[in-house]
Amino acid sequence: MEQPHLPGVGGPVIAPVSTTFQPTAMMGITLPDIVLASTDNVLFYVHRTRLIAVSANGFNHLIPFYLPLKVDDRAPSILVSERAEVLNIVLHTIYDISSTQFLPSFETVSEATNVLARYGVDLKLHAGPSQSLHSLISSFAPYRPIDTFALAASHNLEDVAVASSAHLLAYRLSTLTDELAERMGSIYLKRLVFLHLGRIEALKALLLTPPHRHQVVPDCNEEVQPALMRAWALASAHLLWDARPNLSTHLLQATLLFFEKDIKCELCKACLHERITVLMREWAAVKVCTRWSG
Template identity: 30%
Template sequence: MASSTEIRVSTTFFPSALLPNVADGSRSDLIIHTSDTVFFYVHQSVLRARSNNNFGMLLSISTPQYTPNTTSPTHRNDHDQEPGTRDYFGGGQDNMPFVESSPPGQANTMSTIFVSEESVVLNIVLHLTYGMRCGRYGPSIEVISGALEALPRYGLPTPGLTNEIWTVLLRQAEMDPLRVYSLGAAHAIDSVCVQASEHTLKTPLSNVSEVDAMTMGPIYLRRLFFLHFGRVEALKRILGPPPDTHPDTAACSEVTQRAVKKAWKAALAELLLADKPQATSVASIVSAFGPIANSTQCLACKEKIQERIASVVHEWGNVKRSI
């Protein structure tokens, strides 16, 4: 009795799939076999047209293999599938990766190439190659990074600014801003770097690893450091001057006003010594300097302090938050 072989095939790139940018709606003529044994049915004409090196020189060394009968696929436990794959079953010999279940002599043959990427990564690469949207898969930063790294290896262009992949990447900027910034910088997508840079303000520059620095390159690394250091210097400049003084009164002497200045400087030092001064919030400023107004009984001092805090909040809000 013939044994059964499980075949995992992409749910987008399967034999009879109608894919965009394919001349005359022709059927696939190439199988790509991933490192986790998922099969992608694609068109050599599309890969050759998009790639400047014959898809990493793999198209010139492809080998023929038998293709399974996929006219009536059998699904098994879809919850156990890798995202974007499904199982096919065909009877045949155990030493074949997949076998046509039709009678001998009726099997078609197709060329097959083997790649080192896993299916989740190749899936994004092929979506980019065919000009298809890939956001529905919700690829992680690791998957997007792997796909972007694979593109030049296969002679494929970096997706343009309007491609959905950058929007998908930016959705994860708050979770891992340095990684998103690095990927944007590595591919010179300036708008991605600008948007991600604001999220990096909550991350100390000491978290920038050597790998991050090399990925960003000197220009974007410099811009990131200038953003962080520039905001700290702006904070010092804006908060530096203490509240204005007023003429001595019976209720408030010069000694009292000197105490207000001393308290202001102490609050400033506390903010600057905080973990991430470049990310200082308006709430933090009000929390640090507000109590100074409550510490004096002089109404004139209270008014000067409140005016100063309002001025600081306004100026700080105008300081640039991105590269």
Template identity: 35%
Template sequence: MAASNPQYQNSSVHDSISSIFNPGFVVDGLLPDLEIVSPDGVHFYVHTRQLLASSSNIFGASSSMRCTDTEAALDALIKYGLSIAQLAAPARPLYELVRSYAPYYPIEAYALATHYRLEDLAVTISAHLLAYDVTRLSDELTVKMGPVYFARLVNLQRSRITALRNIVLRPPVMHPATPTCNADNQRELSRAWAFANAEIVWNVLPSEHLITHDYRGPTAFATPQNLTTGHRYLDVCAGIGILAICHVR
């Protein structure tokens, strides 16, 4: 089975055309952008976006598609004076193609996008690099992405750790003494909070989205029930997608 772009099809071809998937087949107001020809000569006009949405692995792209092929095509486009930035704008086919590499080849896709200064693509792909160990980055890829985008990748990971540290290392706010939680209770809770969250900050990775940590201290009053008196028991940093939960027992 072969595939081609409908606008480049040879008008002299007289093979049969699918009665449903024909050149006028409209989905979401869009005409087909891909022509697939079966071995028996039947032409199917389909939509790339619909096909990609139906497959869990981009129809085997993880084993057959590589960024190097796309890079060669991009170099050819530049050679003939075409604007990569315009062709790879969000929602354009080239943008979707490079973005499709991200789940399988995240660092290669990021280097490809940054090499051609495709900002929107680089930002989108970087979400797949939160767990990437930058110490494994090859010299070749480092040079390809350049110092600016390499620094941005490193700073992305560091900023997530810093944001979490700024959240969880703040002790619970003190409140007026109550019959069930006096000043001594609150100071003990603050110590338990500090011990528990120090371990969280030490062990957390930039890719963590849900952090659960158990701290079993000697105190009996530092419990979730007493924390309902006004202490901050759960803190959410929605801006960077981190949910930190500390169970104090």
């Protein structure tokens, strides 16, 4: 493939070339037949048929659907409005090639996702659980959970939103900005709020069931056994006073066992331990992400 002829330039242009999208980068048995030039003059050799196939608007009307693109038998080149690091992610997504090795910032990935939508790419088809864009966006969830969730929500990327929501249990909803709330939209905002509220309500419901009472024995009769119920009530009140959706099973167990010191009966202690074991298992099973059950 010859050196591309950039619009408005009289002769060949010597410019950096993408390490992935080079003149010899074949798709099947087809060599690249078009060049995209970024605003910082990096060249990306790609396949016109690939871009047209994934775009609903001719790559934002930059590429004709049917007309051949030839300029003096050179590789036709199109100037785009994105810098190279953004265009690089856009094209990796279109070709479903991982771009995590470039370590792009969240801002760059967010911009590239918006650009893909502008270029008419169906993001839902390119952000499934097994695809590169899903992995790339989701990689920010542990560090930028609310931003990742808002980005996924703004494009209705269900799987990415679900993956990132599991990292939002510690997020304080009171700190949510109007900008983030507007970006994620009412549906995903509601789901996030309901995730938090749902876990708190589930915890309340679980704590309502106290340990069962054992049979009356000489050292622990019906007058003594209420000590176990009082200890459970105190522990439950302590937990619910400042309960958070991200309450760990370890803290749950430690708090409930702390009040064991007020119980003298060994059988009552055994009932307490049994209830705590079941409670931890039930709490671990409570939903930790925003996916609807139905």
